[in-house]
Amino acid sequence: MRDPPDLLLLGRHDRPYLAAALKQRGVQLAVVDHWRTVEDTISGVREVSAVLGRPAAGERLSGEISRALDELRQLRTRTAGATFLILHKRGFVEAKGVLTDALEQAGLQMAMLPGAGAAGSFSSAEAILAARPDILVAPQPTGQPADLAEALFEHRALTRAFPPATRLLVPQSLALCPGPATPDLLDHVREGLLAKLAVGGLQRRRGV
Numbered sequence: 618m619r620d621p622p623d624l625l626l627l628g629r630h631d632r633p634y635l636a637a638a639l640k641q642r643g644v645q646l647a648v649v650d651h652w653r654t655v656e657d658t659i660s661g662v663r664e665v666s667a668v669l670g671r672p673a674a675g676e677r678l679s680g681e682i683s684r685a686l687d688e689l690r691q692l693r694t695r696t697a698g699a700t701f702l703i704l705h706k707r708g709f710v711e712a713k714g715v716l717t718d719a720l721e722q723a724g725l726q727m728a729m730l731p732g733a734g735a736a737g738s739f740s741s742a743e744a745i746l747a748a749r750p751d752i753l754v755a756p757q758p759t760g761q762p763a764d765l766a767e768a769l770f771e772h773r774a775l776t777r778a779f780p781p782a783t784r785l786l787v788p789q790s791l792a793l794c795p796g797p798a799t800p801d802l803l804d805h806v807r808e809g810l811l812a813k814l815a816v817g818g819l820q821r822r823r824g825v
Contacts, residue, residue, distance in 0.1 A: 623645065624645050626649050627649070628649060628650070655795075655803070658795040678797060685803035689719065689803050692810055693724035696810060698726070701785075703755075704769070704770070708741065708769045710738065712737025715802065716792040716802065731747045745775065746778055751783065752813065753775070753779040753783060754784075754785045756788065787802070
């Protein structure tokens with residue numbers, strides 16, 4: 618390396634020969650687990666900030682995440698029984714991650730895909746329609762898709778079954794990497810669900 622870093626963060630499952638090569642070059646390494654839940658993120662932020670020598674900054678950020686999580690959990694009694702699916706490009710249905718955990722912390726449950734379809738895999742419009750989630754979570758607003766990978770968002774049957782009132786739009790900039798954006802992600806999910814509850818969207822789809 619022409620200008621080696623003072624510290625390099627690696628995932629626990631990154632290639633072992635890469636870590637060995639970096640160690641031989643004298644690069645200081647720290648292993649960071651993949652954060653799949655909000656609680657993982659809180660503890661991970663504290664761990665990484667301590668390694669970086671910024672424990673106070675880590676405590677501030679973890680405190681912001683905890684505050685947003687507590688407020689999100691207050692929705693549980695109002696959303697109990699509601700279901701969701703998180704749909705990405707090309708029909709990929711997210712199985713587990715911080716966004717999934719945020720929705721579950723808010724009291725929702727992941728809808729079950731029928732047949733061979735399963736969360737964490739690519740799914741068809743037919744399977745998504747059959748699962749009939751109360752909320753379809755998507756990363757971008759409805760409109761003209763930018764490419765074929767986004768075309769499923771505007772599938773005619775999905776558009777009819779999931780109008781804007783039953784879609785929760787979450788920018789990928791908030792959901793892609795847990796950490797500094799996590800408080801905004803939790804607040805965004807909470808505000809979006811409150812808006813649905815205010816107009817009775819969740820109750821109507823559940824037949825209440």
